[in-house]
Amino acid sequence: MANWISRVAQTCPVHPSLPTPFLQPPLEPDIVVGAATSLSSLAVEAQLLAVMENFGKALAAALTLGFFSMVFVLRWVLRYREGLSWEGGAALFNWHPVLIVSGFIFLTGLAITIYRLPWTGKANYETMKYIHGALHTMAFTYASFAMMAAFGSQSAADFPNMFSLHSWLGLTTFSSFGLLLLVSACIFLLPFTPLSWKTACMPIHGFVGRFLFGSTITVALTGITEKLIFGLSDPKYTDSPSEALFANVMGMLLVGYGAAILWISTRPAWKRTSEFTLPGGVEDKLEFQHTYQLLCDLSASASHHD
Numbered sequence: 001m002a003n004w005i006s007r008v009a010q011t012c013p014v015h016p017s018l019p020t021p022f023l024q025p026p027l028e029p030d031i032v033v034g035a036a037t038s039l040s041s042l043a044v045e046a047q048l049l050a051v052m053e054n055f056g057k058a059l060a061a062a063l064t065l066g067f068f069s070m071v072f073v074l075r076w077v078l079r080y081r082e083g084l085s086w087e088g089g090a091a092l093f094n095w096h097p098v099l100i101v102s103g104f105i106f107l108t109g110l111a112i113t114i115y116r117l118p119w120t121g122k123a124n125y126e127t128m129k130y131i132h133g134a135l136h137t138m139a140f141t142y143a144s145f146a147m148m149a150a151f152g153s154q155s156a157a158d159f160p161n162m163f164s165l166h167s168w169l170g171l172t173t174f175s176s177f178g179l180l181l182l183v184s185a186c187i188f189l190l191p192f193t194p195l196s197w198k199t200a201c202m203p204i205h206g207f208v209g210r211f212l213f214g215s216t217i218t219v220a221l222t223g224i225t226e227k228l229i230f231g232l233s234d235p236k237y238t239d240s241p242s243e244a245l246f247a248n249v250m251g252m253l254l255v256g257y258g259a260a261i262l263w264i265s266t267r268p269a270w271k272r273t274s275e276f277t278l279p280g281g282v283e284d285k286l287e288f289q290h291t292y293q294l295l296c297d298l299s300a301s302a303s304h305h306d
């Protein structure tokens with residue numbers, strides 16, 4: 001008993017004396033910790049290969065959908081609308097959808113998926129956090145320019161501000177994203193934040209992050225619809241001109257990209273061990289906190305008896 005307890009404690013992902021917690025040796029076959037059942041290392045390797053093959057397909061699907069969304073938004077404003085320019089007018093407004101789709105939505109999707117890429121299992125955890133944070137910061141910067149383009153062009157054209165549901169939802173999502181970025185940087189990047197706070201905040205962080213990613217796409221869909229209703233007069237949106245069909249397809253691509261990213265980021269099997277989680281896809285990190293505490297207590301009492 002004391003033997004396995006001390007072994008579990010040695011492989012404990014947050015044990016301070018351990019190096020990087022990734023790819024820990026598997027636990028004994030009969031030990032079940034939360035949802036993480038250990039297997040022999042060969043079986044684990046075979047499983048990992050199969051799981052990663054599916055991961056590759058899902059990632060390829062997500063990237064293809066994301067890439068085509070970007071191509072579509074560029075083609076939309078260049079072929080059907082007035083092009084792009086920072087000089088003002090409609091061409092200034094067009095930066096709004098372009099920066100939102102190619103920057104805000106695409107980069108946020110990448111940032112969310114980054115923790116699931118197989119190579120990140122061997123990467124330094126601190127580095128991963130900075131890459132994740134940097135991608136989100138870039139996404140937010142793109143979004144800020146997109147906001148400037150929308151507000152700037154509408155004010156210059158004497159068009160009312162903040163009247164639509166799209167603008168309300170958009171500003172709320174944008175501000176919440178900025179707030180999440182700030183709070184997350186404080187919680188996860190500051191070295192003196194207690195580990196217990198990080199662990200407790202992790203499920204909330206994951207939920208709010210995914211929710212905001214989904215909201216951004218939803219807001220974009222309302223924006224596309226609004227632009228088509230306002231922008232098309234002869235022929236009208238209801239006449240289904242080619243621009244309307246084209247922009248509708250773009251909306252579908254965005255929904256597909258969002259679904260693929262959310263699918264990837266919610267598969268327990270594709271979640272690797274981290275500072276806050278155990279191998280085998282334990283989703284509930286608060287439960288892990290309990291398990292960890294239990295193992296540490298058992299380990300302490302075992303070494304006391306030895």
Ligand code: HEM
Pocket residue numbers: 096097098100101147150151152154155160161162163164165166167168169170171173174216217219220221222223224225226227
């Ligand atoms: C392809 C995506 C998008 C398109 C085509 C689009 C389109 C538009 C249009 C036509 C307007 C002017 C009408 C109005 O004020 O409602 C607008 C304004 C606005 N959009 Fe978007 N939008 C998109 C994505 C987004 C996203 C994702 C956000 C935020 C998360 C956002 C935030 C805003 C805000 C805050 C305004 C108000 C600007 C003002 O009142 O001057 N938009 N958008």
Ligand code: HEM
Pocket residue numbers: 108112113115116129132133134136177180181182184185188189202205206207208209210212213265271273274275276277
């Ligand atoms: C500087 C800012 C940020 C830092 C330092 C940070 C840090 C982290 C950390 C440490 C994790 C845990 C990964 C793991 O399972 O080991 C994580 C996951 C996650 N973050 Fe952030 N985050 C930041 C900003 C954001 C923002 C703005 C969003 C909003 C979209 C977001 C969305 C997510 C999501 C959805 C996950 C879950 C990923 C998964 O389960 O694979 N993060 N973040």
